[in-house]
Amino acid sequence: MTWLITGGAGFIGSHVVRAMSRAGERVVVLDDGSSGVPARVPADVPVVTGSVLDRAVLDRAITEHGVTGVVHLAARKQVGESVEQPLRYYRENLGGLGTLLEAVADAGIGRFVFSSSAAVYGLPDVPLVTESTPCLPLSPYGETKLAGEWLVRATGRAHGISTACLRYFNVAGAAEPRLADTGVFNIVPMVFDKLTRGEAPQIFGDDYPTPDGTCVRDYIHVEDLADAHLAAARWVGERDGGADLTVNIGRGEGVSVRELIDIVLEVTGRKDVEPVIMPRRAGDPASVVASSELIRRELGWAATRGVREMVESAWEGWCLNHPEARGA
Secondary structure (H helix, E strand, O other): OEEEEEOOOOHHHHHHHHHHHHOOOEEEEEEOOOOOOHHHOOOOOOEEEOOOOOHHHHHHHHHHHOOOEEEEOOOOOOHHHHHHOHHHHHHHHHHHHHHHHHHHHHHOOOEEEEEOOHHHHOOOOOOOEOOOOOOOOOOHHHHHHHHHHHHHHHHHHHHOOEEEEEEEOEEEOOOOHHHOOOOOOOHHHHHHHHHHOOOOOEEEOOOOOOOOOOOEEOEEEHHHHHHHHHHHHHHHHOOOOOOEEEEEEOOOOOEEHHHHHHHHHHHOOOOOOOOEEEOOOOOOOOEEOEOOHHHHHHHOOOOOOOHHHHHHHHHHHHHHHOHHHHHO
């Protein structure tokens, strides 16, 4: 088989490329270069520069590389930006997905893995979020992911394509420094950025109904996430056309914001820094933790890496891109 990995030069995408290549799968990357870093892709992996909105590019890539399966990660993914630019998010995330699925169906490709998000759930008020927890997304980003799942499953049923939709939670870490997240949008790099600037990290609210008063989240190492994509790709590859699976990807364990920041301060050697308590942010749920039972049962997958390993590996990557951080 040959897998087309869209967004394969991105932070998560490059880890999926790494995991699948090391497992012996043939892969080809499609990336538009808007946020991906070409150097993340191994030299022996073909890279097609282009957008999933460009049907001609998709058709050419599928034909020239003999693509038989697709792992789709390319998407806009910033919640705040999606509120400001909903048209762009619907056009790129849903329009691009639709164009890609048309190319897949017309080429007779029978395997499709869709990178979704826990953002489909919105503000779930349950101890553990299962796949049957109601989906009530709060942002255009979350809406495009939920509608994307609907489109993937409907297309799979109509065209005999086996599909898997992966709802992953909070991603951190790096398999190796050069693959680290270069953005400052998630909590771990945001804390790194504050420390590098000589500023104290911020905690938004310490009066939630949680053990230490700060929000609790489920963090997943990006290597575990990549392994889950590999497992899903093999699952669709072994199923008859039209089979579908939707699963959470998380550790099933909650970590508070304060606990996470304490680990970051310890790893970075800044244990004397005291976080600044800020007012709550609107829309932040007290606790969001994934149930990982279904993916364990269906794919035999479970996370194996802990939060400290996420922070340590992310810090090495941050320091590679920000050498001044170690002496800050």
